[in-house]
Amino acid sequence: MFDWDETPELNITPLVDIMLVLLAILMVTTPALVYEEKITLPDGTKSTVMQKIPEIEIRIANDRFVYIKNDKFSIQEFPDNFILFAQNFSQETTRVYIKADEQLAYKDVMFILKSVKQAGFVHVSLETSG
Numbered sequence: 518m519f520d521w522d523e524t525p526e527l528n529i530t531p532l533v534d535i536m537l538v539l540l541a542i543l544m545v546t547t548p549a550l551v552y553e554e555k556i557t558l559p560d561g562t563k564s565t566v567m568q569k570i571p572e573i574e575i576r577i578a579n580d581r582f583v584y585i586k587n588d589k590f591s592i593q594e595f596p597d598n599f600i601l602f603a604q605n606f607s608q609e610t611t612r613v614y615i616k617a618d619e620q621l622a623y624k625d626v627m628f629i630l631k632s633v634k635q636a637g638f639v640h641v642s643l644e645t646s647g
Contacts, residue, residue, distance in 0.1 A: 571606055573638075575599075577617040577629060592625055596632040608637035616644045 576584040583595045590598050603611075613633050617626045626643070633641050 571611045573603070573606065573611060573613045575613065575615045575629065575633070577615070577621060577626065579618040579620045581621070581625060583629060592628060595629060596635070599632055600636050603636050603638070609639055611638060612640040612642070613638050614642050614644050 573585065577592075578584065581592050583590045583592060585599070585602055588598070588602070615626070615629060615633070617629070630641065630643070
């Protein structure tokens with residue numbers, strides 16, 4: 518028989534547990550979403566020419582010779598010759614890149630770096646293959 522006075526009890530605990538798990542998943546995955554908007558940039562005017570920042574590239578070979586463009590110096594005579602070479606460049610804006618062979622001693626590379634810094638150059642970088 519059916520009892521009309523009986524009131525059913527709803528157990529919502531499993532529903533709340535499922536909703537909390539779904540909310541946690543949503544909160545974890547939302548920051549990982551990346552929205553990429555496709556934009557088309559307008560064409561700029563080509564009347565303005567940007568001035569290229571001058572660069573000096575110094576290469577140090579395994580035989581301890583230093584190359585600047587087509588000039589070749591030994592490590593001992595590099596500092597004096599670099600000061601003469603660098604007179605045509607601005608020490609504040611010119612970028613100097615040093616590429617050294619991996620077989621060279623650390624002190625040789627640091628000697629060249631110190632010589633470039635003593636010549637007054639501010640932006641000096643050591644380059645690697647990676």
